[in-house]
Amino acid sequence: MNGIKVIIFDDNDSLRDSVAMLLGESGDFTLVGGYADCLDVRNNIRNTKPDVVIMDIDMPGINGIEAVRVIRNNFPTVQVLMLTVFDDDEKVFAAIKAGAGGYILKNAEPQNLLHAISEVYNGGAPMTPGIAKKVLHQFHDMLPEEKKDYHLSMREKEVLGLLVEGYSYKMIAGKLNITYDTVRAHMKKIYEKLHVASMTEAVAKAINQKLFPTK
Amino acid sequence: MNGIKVIIFDDNDSLRDSVAMLLGESGDFTLVGGYADCLDVRNNIRNTKPDVVIMDIDMPGINGIEAVRVIRNNFPTVQVLMLTVFDDDEKVFAAIKAGAGGYILKNAEPQNLLHAISEVYNGGAPMTPGIAKKVLHQFHDMLPEEKKDYHLSMREKEVLGLLVEGYSYKMIAGKLNITYDTVRAHMKKIYEKLHVASMTEAVAKAINQKLFPTK
DNA sequence: GTATCCATTACCAAACTTGGTAGTATCCCT
DNA sequence: AGGGATACTACCAAGTTTGGTAATGGATAC
Numbered sequence: 001m002n003g004i005k006v007i008i009f010d011d012n013d014s015l016r017d018s019v020a021m022l023l024g025e026s027g028d029f030t031l032v033g034g035y036a037d038c039l040d041v042r043n044n045i046r047n048t049k050p051d052v053v054i055m056d057i058d059m060p061g062i063n064g065i066e067a068v069r070v071i072r073n074n075f076p077t078v079q080v081l082m083l084t085v086f087d088d089d090e091k092v093f094a095a096i097k098a099g100a101g102g103y104i105l106k107n108a109e110p111q112n113l114l115h116a117i118s119e120v121y122n123g124g125a126p127m128t129p130g131i132a133k134k135v136l137h138q139f140h141d142m143l144p145e146e147k148k149d150y151h152l153s154m155r156e157k158e159v160l161g162l163l164v165e166g167y168s169y170k171m172i173a174g175k176l177n178i179t180y181d182t183v184r185a186h187m188k189k190i191y192e193k194l195h196v197a198s199m200t201e202a203v204a205k206a207i208n209q210k211l212f213p214t215k
Numbered sequence: 216m217n218g219i220k221v222i223i224f225d226d227n228d229s230l231r232d233s234v235a236m237l238l239g240e241s242g243d244f245t246l247v248g249g250y251a252d253c254l255d256v257r258n259n260i261r262n263t264k265p266d267v268v269i270m271d272i273d274m275p276g277i278n279g280i281e282a283v284r285v286i287r288n289n290f291p292t293v294q295v296l297m298l299t300v301f302d303d304d305e306k307v308f309a310a311i312k313a314g315a316g317g318y319i320l321k322n323a324e325p326q327n328l329l330h331a332i333s334e335v336y337n338g339g340a341p342m343t344p345g346i347a348k349k350v351l352h353q354f355h356d357m358l359p360e361e362k363k364d365y366h367l368s369m370r371e372k373e374v375l376g377l378l379v380e381g382y383s384y385k386m387i388a389g390k391l392n393i394t395y396d397t398v399r400a401h402m403k404k405i406y407e408k409l410h411v412a413s414m415t416e417a418v419a420k421a422i423n424q425k426l427f428p429t430k
Numbered sequence: 431g432t433a434t435c436c437a438t439t440a441c442c443a444a445a446c447t448t449g450g451t452a453g454t455a456t457c458c459c460t
Numbered sequence: 461a462g463g464g465a466t467a468c469t470a471c472c473a474a475g476t477t478t479g480g481t482a483a484t485g486g487a488t489a490c
Contacts, residue, residue: 093358096351096354096355096358097355097358099355101351119344122344123348124344124345124347124348125344125347125348125350125351125352126344126347127347127351129334129337129339129340129341130339132339132340132341132342132347133338133339133340135340135350135351135354136311136316136340136342136350137340138354139311139350139353139354139357140311140312140314142354142357143308143311143312153465153466153467154466155466155467155468156466163415164415164419165419166411166413166415166416166419168413168445168446168447169446169447170445170446178467178468178469179468179469179470180469181468181469181470181471182467182468182469182470184447184448184449185467185468185469185470186467186468187447187448188448188449188450189466191448191449196381197448197449198381198383198447198448198476199414199415199447200378200379200381200414200415200418201381203415203418203419203422204379204380204381204418204422207418207419207422207423208422368435368436368437369436370436370437370438371436383475383476383477384476384477385475385476393437393438393439394438394439394440395439396438396439396440396441397437397438397439397440399477399478400437400438400439400440401437401438402477402478403478403479403480404436406478406479412478412479413446413477413478414477
């Protein structure tokens with residue numbers, strides 16, 4: 001008994017058997033658990049201490065994505081590999097958001113599953129090509145645009161930054177040790193440069209154009 | 216001469232030769248061009264009509280990421296596969312933003328390069344495990360948070376939405392055909408529910424919690 | 431049916447924001 | 461040395477926002 005310890009959650013009994021056989025033959029993996037539902041994930045993991053969890057999505061009771069969240073919150077070192085028939089954006093992204101470390105479709109070659117398990121165990125991110133494409137494309141669309149430069153001076157950025165954090169003119173003056181009127185002077189310049197005419201517009205623009213790391 | 220038509224941009228002559236040999240032996244690919252710089256990308260592609268472009272990043276003259284942008288803007292059907300030594304987040308994400316369809320490190324196995332070329336040609340997104348991990352993790356961090364529910368009423372959401380767009384109380388009153396004082400009443404409730412005490416904070420919170428599709 | 435939430439309006443007084451104009455001082459560039 | 465950008469200060473007047481408290485009618489919930 002050695003190698004990477006794996007457990008699987010899938011309500012399809014014969015699939016669990018196939019995986020068990022596959023892992024058994026390989027020699028590099030040990031299947032230390034197999035369950036048809038996620039009703040008792042926490043205990044299942046506490047008892048078996050796996051390195052990698054193979055997780056289906058559509059199961060009776062608690063669904064696999066919820067289970068991933070639970071696992072990642074309670075056992076941060078355990079890697080989760082999704083193994084499912086679903087390839088719709090919503091499920092894929094939800095699984096990643098929940099903390100899955102890889103996403104393989106059930107129609108993949110058995111050999112690829114073994115490879116994916118070691119990869120996810122070694123900190124990689126195995127994905128079937130179609131999934132990788134989805135992720136890459138979505139990722140592409142989400143990357144920040146070339147951010148416009150409004151030529152704000154250092155001081156102006158500082159003031160705007162505080163404004164975004166909810167500070168009033170008076171508070172900003174206090175924070176920066178300058179007078180209220182100086183803050184006003186900066187604000188006037190900022191409004192001019194951003195082409196806005198109120199605090200709310202300035203804040204909205206600053207956040208939307210990602211002028212600051214607000215989150 | 217048949218198979219997938221490939222051209223390569225890389226200032227390392229011997230690497231170009233190796234790739235040429237590799238592709239030649241495989242039978243499934245045809246190298247129809249090899250260039251040490253991207254000074255004339257557009258013509259290079261117009262003349263060779265490749266299916267896939269293999270692109271280095273660090274080259275004299277125009278850098279590979281800029282070149283990807285040019286290619287994707289002018290020849291949207293041509294797939295670009297990055298083949299470079301760089302694995303820092305900045306370059307990886309920049310390449311993806313520029314439109315690269317795959318990203319392979321130069322230390323990968325030759326066999327994997329061939330596989331990656333067909334994959335990118337077939338609409339996949341080949342990445343070396345480390346790159347896939349970077350992308351997945353960044354992607355994970357960028358996916359929208361579970362959005363909190365502040366139990367805003369319809370009307371309150373409407374008012375807050377306008378506020379985020381830069382409207383003043385008075386303007387909101389006009390837009391919604393209600394009195395100024397009614398707007399004020401809604402605002403008071405909103406502040407209470409959002410736990411804020413000024414327009415700027417409300418706007419910042421609304422945008423950051425993605426309560427509205429602002430962008 | 432009575433309690434609770436929602437949308438609406440109203441008024442007061444205090445505090446805050448905005449646009450205008452105007453001046454001083456420093457630093458960098460040519 | 462002069463031109464230009466930046467940082468700072470100041471005052472006025474008009475307009476806006478905020479926190480109170482209070483009241484009405486409608487809808488929904490138990």
